Amino acid sequence: MSTFTAPHFQSHEAAREYLEGLRWGAERVCPHCGVVNQSFLTKKPGVYRCRVKECRKDFSVTTKSVMESSHIKLHVWLQAFYLMASSKKGMSAHQLHRTLGITYKSAWFLTHRIREAMRAGGLLPPMGGGGKPVEVDETFYGRLKGMPKKGRYAWANKNVVLTLVERGGAARSFHIDGVRAGEILPIIRANLSKEARLMTDEANAYKYIAEVEGLSHETVNHSKDEYVRGDISTNTVEGYYSIFKRGMKGVYQHCAEKHLHRYLAEFDFRYSNRSALGVEDGERADLAVKGAAGKRLTYRQSH
Secondary structure (H helix, E strand, O other): OOHHHOHHHOOHHHHHHHHHHHHOOOOOEOOOOOOEOOEEEOOOOOOEEEOOOOOOOEEOOOOOEOOOOOOOOHHHHHHHHHHHHHOOOOOOHHHHHHHHOOOHHHHHHHHHHHHHHHOOOOOOOOEOHHHOEEEEEEEEEOOOOOOOOOOOOOOOOOEEEEEEEEOOOOEEEEEEOOOOHHHHHHHHHHHEOOOOEEEEOOOHHHHHHHHHHOOEEEEOOHHHOOOEEOOEEOHHHHHHHHHHHHHHHHHHOOOOHHHHHHHHHHHHHHHHOOHHHOOOHHHHHHHHHHOOEOOOOOOOOOO
16 A cells, blocks of 8 residues: 555645644644644634734744745645655655656755755754764765865865764764864764764874863774774764765765755754664654754745
8 A cells, every 4th residue: 555545645634634733732832922722723724823912923834844835735745755754865856846746846945945854953962972882984975166076185175074973873964174173073072972982993183082072982994904893893884874875976966065964964864763773764754744843944046
């Protein structure tokens, strides 16, 4: 039986009710003033009005979310959320437009806003608490606009991606300016627990950072063909990069530098909510939908 036979994938009204259950449950919250269960249904289906005298604003389940002001039907939004959440290496806007029967422009609109919904927001807990291993590595993607194909350093003309992966847990990726300690240190400091076992390759930047931060640091020497020593390796983060690069080169093929952080958020989200952690496709899609609340993303053309 097809996944899209579920009622909330079939009609706008059923999708709206499903979204209301995910976002509000039994306690409808006014997104303008934050008051709970102090609103009433207006004559417009799915539109509520806040009873609070100082507010009195209308709202719906999509207000102050990535779906606000969209003319795309809500059941199509939910289908797109599911497809992007369940596709391990991603789904291109062209594929989405063919699958859902919408224009390419609408599919492009959907994909970027769904990536924004997948972005982890707020203050995140440090990785590696309780002495868990956290593997850190960097990779290079694409070529910086206007830069030649070759340079003195491997990263000089490319986009640099730094990723932290807690073994058996989540991934966090960042688009950074270079691979020097000065670019990497603030990210390590903000995201790594002092108790973590930092595992990297032999790069000097990590040795310096570990000394400065007082971190437990274990390395493997890739230049000497050492990839595993006991439980010390960077194979987990390398596995993450394998999925990321296959998706970026095989599915998306081209990504402008200004959008790279959104694609990283998408791959981080799916990896951090993968089946190996007990999160299956439907639940992963619901988590992405919940992440849509409180976020807006608008692209305006310059005139």
